[in-house]
Amino acid sequence: MQKSDLMESLKSLMKEQKLAVLASFHDNEPYTNLVGFAASDDLKYIFFVTPVATRKYSYLITSRKASIMIDNRSNNEYDFKDAMAVNATGNVMVVEKTDDHKALYLGKYPYLHDFLLSPSSALMKMEVRSYIVASRFHNVVEIDMA
């Protein structure tokens, strides 16, 4: 696949998929959650929201290290041929719920309006260091975003 094609596939995957697996890290143990996410147009940043009284929030605040897996599997045998899985790795921080950030997130999840705006939830931004894209079972491409 051409590089430009891959970026386009990546963009459309990020747009279409509603949930991703977020992996955080604490006390030498990984910890995973499902999160709704929205990526910036240039794919440099991935945004998600979490209540502040959660493990993932406290782990991310402490270590900042995280990875996010986004995939399009449909839970059948064709997945081995057709599914695409992307692993984004980077650092996470809490960011202001600015109008631009809100527009990006609510553009994808308009129904999570109250969740995003709740004073008890935080908007998190991952600065993506790299994407690792796996397709056709064992084809793996790494994209350096730094």
Next chain:
Amino acid sequence: MNEVVIPMEDIQEKDRNTIGSKAFSLHAVMSTGLNIPPYSCITTKAYERYLDSGSLQGRIIMELSRKDAADMRWEEMWDTSLRIRNMFLNTPMPEALASEIRKGLDRHLTRVPVVVRSSAPGEDSANTSFAGLHESYVNIKGMDSIIEHIRLVWASLWSDAAFLYRNELGLDIKNSTMAVMVQELVAGEVSGIVFSSNPGNSLQMIVEAVHGLNQGLVDGDVEPDRWIIDRNTGTLIEHVSPSGRERISSLSDTGTVIQRTSGNISVIAPLNESDIHKLREAALLLEKKFGHPQDIEWTKKEGEIYILQSRPITTDTDTEKLWYLSLRRTLDNLQDLRKKIESKLIPEMIGDAQAMRSVELRTMDGPELAREIMRRKELYERWKKRYADDLIPFAHGMRMFGRVYNDVLKPSNPYEFMDLLSGSGLLSVKRNEELNRLAGMLRRDDLLMHKARSNAIEGNFRKEVDFFLENFGHTGIYKSEEELLKLIVELASSPKKRTPARKDTSGLQKKFISAFSQKDRAFAEEVLDIGLVSYRLRDDDNIYLGRIEGQYQASLKEAKQRIAGRIKDFDVEGDVGEEELLKALADSGYVPAKKEKITTESPPDREYTRQVRGQPAGEGLVTGVARVITKNEELFNIKFGEILVCDAIDPNMTFVIPLVSAIVERRGGMLIHGAIIAREYGIPCVTGIPGATQLIQNGDEVTVDGYLGIVTIRRSSPR
């Protein structure tokens, strides 16, 4: 072909599912030759396009994900319904869809007053008929208002009553849909209903009629004349006149209104023999047409009878659901109820409690005391029933106000209306302020504090405590003065004095009233007034009921003190049941048996709930140590800053609120006592956490997210 509007003359068999049961049945009525008011159908396709047009579908899914409806109490269903209704109110109809409806709707219907009725597919099949689950709006004028009310009818697919019958309806975001009828309003001089077969006697038919519109009869505000007739011969078996015909439902500028009848109408029965004969003929014809006994709504104008709707008769025997449906009251009904509560029930409750207090229990012999216990128990049980019959329904006043507020202001927060109700002088808040004053006395005087700690109060403070007990202490909660002193000492030792959050509501009140046109402001003020009184009484009436319960408890306490000496190995307070107590009072030699306690051994838990979602009933986010209350006496152990975790809080328990930093409650709802008192004090509150007192242990660290309704539990130690 317009896919969203079908005029009545174009209806075909294939349209049954897209125009809904009511619209389809009325078309069948038309085919019998009976008169019906002209109508057009807004098909389910319009509802589906509206739902798909923005974020509405996703938001409803989010709302439904909050909690399984099977775990919801009726108050939570009302809350869910209110939130969804507010979503519809704040989601405009896409212009392309509105334009198609405008084009398709019969011009005539936009020039005359109409009724905008629900017509849900499958709502009235031969086996199931659920009248009144969805909304209809009477006397709607003009295209814009029709469009707005179509949205409200759509919203009623998710009404509280629909949630109650969700299993019977198969209520589900993927499959449920709603059609709407826009029907010319025929303002009859006389209206009523016919049961083509009396549910109690299949050989009979029942006709009910009122002067004016049907609205008053359907809402229960106008008592009808009732005729029981022989189905086969038409012979009149019985005519039951109402207690009065002074009330009539008439058209107002917008909607309908209950007025006093004028002239000699009140002495004239609404129907004559010829009318009854015509109605019987029509009912039999419709029963034959549909092949099932029918419940028919009709009206009579200028001598002609019009059939408004016809649906199969079904009899619901689920008393709990029927009780809930009976809570829905009209403004007139609530105003009548208010008079009854304020002028009769509350004075009677106060009087009964006072009369019991004046009875000297100590001088009674055993059998006399036993009789007094039974008398007090019966009185308490009777008041509990009256509470359920009249006082709980009056709480609907604040719900009615909330709906009116949301309809007219369409706020983004569907509970904004509560800001206008809080701070209205609840008895429980006055009691708490009095407790704070007593705590202030201790705070300023170390010696007094010392005496209070050792239960040795005297002088002025003694008088103040007696005065408090005189006014607020006669409930079932305070078992002893020591407990009360313990509470006051804790309040006095608290690092921070927590007082009710005072809000200036004048701006909000002005905003509400001025949203109405000049001629409707009197109505707005009446609804606000009912909301305020309902909010206050919902809390206060529990305090009065608590006084009755307190007197019953006082008689049990006297009995327990007397027989305590006969018991050696167990505790009279917790281990002796009422029956044994009564036996011991009747026989001075009888030693009461210990109450059997059922204990179930459960294996050690390998799993615990760490996070659970309920109703966000009071805004705020706080983390603290849990104090789980399973018995009232545990309330007196609460320390400042703890998080109150309980099954169901009532106003007789809320004296601890100035100490706690948040409330978590099993009973769910946004307008229940816990939520109300949390708002008064501005502390976070999450209600509707199933098994709250089992999920959370004393000492657990708990985070209460009152914005999102999430409770997070961090276990203090393994079970």
